Amino acid sequence: MKFGGTSVADLDRIRNVAKRVKAEYDKGNEVAVVVSAMSGVTNQLVAYCQDAGELYDTREYDTIVSTGEQVTVGLLSIVLQGMGVNARSWLGWQLPFRTDNSHGNAQIKEINTSEIEERFKEGQVAVMAGFQGVSPNNRIATLGRGGSDTSAVALAAAMNADRCDIYTDVDGVYTTDPRITPKARKIDRITYEEMLELASVGAKVLQTRSVSMAMRYNTRLQVLSSFEDKPGTLVCGEDEVMEENIVTGIAYSRDEAKITLRGISDNPGIASSIFGAMGDAAINVDMIVQTLSEENRSTDMSFTVGRADLKRAVNALEAIRSKINCDAIESDATVAKVSVVGVGMRSHAGVAQRMFATLADKGINIQLISTSEIKVSVLIAEEYLELAVRSLHTAYGLDNEEAA
């Protein structure tokens, strides 16, 4: 059971978490709980570090920010004990939960669960601090953003748990963002691959990293609400998803910007220069399209970058402009990406065609297209985003007709 920051925001909420833990425990389950810092605490601690020194030592940063989870595990253990549940807290260095030396963004190397499993036999509940481990130098190392989800999945995998329940402030994964259409439906079961595509293109429920890990170890994940008492969404292998929809969900991202290079010479090595410059500046490039102009073998190239990286990307391109020999560098930060995701695409043709037809029908121009085995993404003008998502949701039969 993993509870995030909003689920443990104050003592009342921690008591609510304890009730849920006790309910699982009372069913006769062996329970390990992973918790985050009380919401707001980590941000406060990060602010302290930044205030202390711009180029702070990440080992000291980890020593400081890991205290948030340390407080939560102690409090939750006390509350559980008060309810008559035998519980104890575990810090990363106590298990130990071994990581590499990449402080601030450490990778998990090995988890020793023997002590926890020993105590399961005595009916003890393990309350584990998320987001933290201990590095080979015997110092606290944090796992970076979304680290508590990763801790929970790693612990579940290491213990061969039946399930890893991720409690959040939403009650599951939806076919699309319910703020865009009230007809969005909660998904009962979704495959790891689909969840990865939905997470990476905008559904913020689970971090990509923890889903990848769950997929690698075949650990069943459940996303559910810590405030409501009903089943959530199970993220699992394809064999467990009975009814395969062709399309499982519609994702979107506003964090997009398009760069177009006009009239670059179409020589070998040009693409390498362009994307080498992006790589050097640590800028991720997503969709890429190259169009060949007829005359004189010059070409146009378009690609997308994160909106926050746009200015840096353009600067990096200006710096190599003479080398790539281009007529113009154009940029557009008013674009958005919409994706349809579903493992059913593998065995069904016409999915992309339906997407293009639906958007054309609404007069929405498609600027770029990219596809993977289980996803089709298009780049459109941001102003059409909501319309596109709603139209596609209906077109693929995802609407919950009982809703508003």
Next chain:
Amino acid sequence: MKFGGTSVADLDRIRNVAKRVKAEYDKGNEVAVVVSAMSGVTNQLVAYCQDAGELYDTREYDTIVSTGEQVTVGLLSIVLQGMGVNARSWLGWQLPFRTDNSHGNAQIKEINTSEIEERFKEGQVAVMAGFQGVSPNNRIATLGRGGSDTSAVALAAAMNADRCDIYTDVDGVYTTDPRITPKARKIDRITYEEMLELASVGAKVLQTRSVSMAMRYNTRLQVLSSFEDKPGTLVCGEDEVMEENIVTGIAYSRDEAKITLRGISDNPGIASSIFGAMGDAAINVDMIVQTLSEENRSTDMSFTVGRADLKRAVNALEAIRSKINCDAIESDATVAKVSVVGVGMRSHAGVAQRMFATLADKGINIQLISTSEIKVSVLIAEEYLELAVRSLHTAYGLDNEEAA
């Protein structure tokens, strides 16, 4: 160097601390720094624990409250690094700083300073979290009130340090409380024994526990201000205190209450019953006087207890009233204790006599008297406390004539 909560209350003060550390380091010294939590933080964490459960598990309590120091060591290390000083933080479990299993009030068992000393050779400053260690069960254990002072003295003793500087919000130890007389003088040097008597009877600068430890290991302590740049008070062995005053200081305590038992039968075992009852109730008894009445071998007995314990003490006595056979149990919570302290008393007669004469001269009645080798204490009515302290301060030649 040890800095308490008010000295590290915020980042500006932590920067001030870092400057002082750098100054020592720049002189070519090997420096270990022990810090407390930022002021207010520990109280907040304690309040969380109490809110989580009345009968909280002290192991969880320790996990929670130790985070205060963990944050400070990280921040101070970052600030020191920003000033170009090679510094790293150390948590109790990292050294390790081994304690017993008395969570919440643990005793130090063993400190491994080899890693710190190794790094001294590379010019590294050790920034050590005060108040915490690790128990035999590999869990965080805190040292109780005044724990950071104890950590600092223990570390200094383990490393055979030249000196342990305790930085506080006062600039040293005074001959008496300057709020009572502006003529109080800062003491340059004071022996461990005197400091113990002054601390235990009311001077709140250093905890008794850390002074005892310094005395045991002959570790020189200096109490000085973290805000002013001047020498403080050195607490050291008698051989280092050149000019012996007969009386070094006047201490007082308002935390006193007197109980008088009238007409108890003067049989063997009565005192044992009375003080056994106090012991069973975990009530400390301080001054004791027994007076024999002429007739029928009955006697009166008076003694003092902490004011907060008075009610419990009286209840415990009522419970054994028939056994001790007493006529009346009287109590008085409007008393105070005044003590004159000085190693010079050992070799000088007349110290107590001067005290009694001075008080008599002001019309102050002495209710109880107790003495040790280097201290004379009297119990008086609380309303005379300030007058008594000022008169004695003058009588023993302690007044700073330059002051107000």
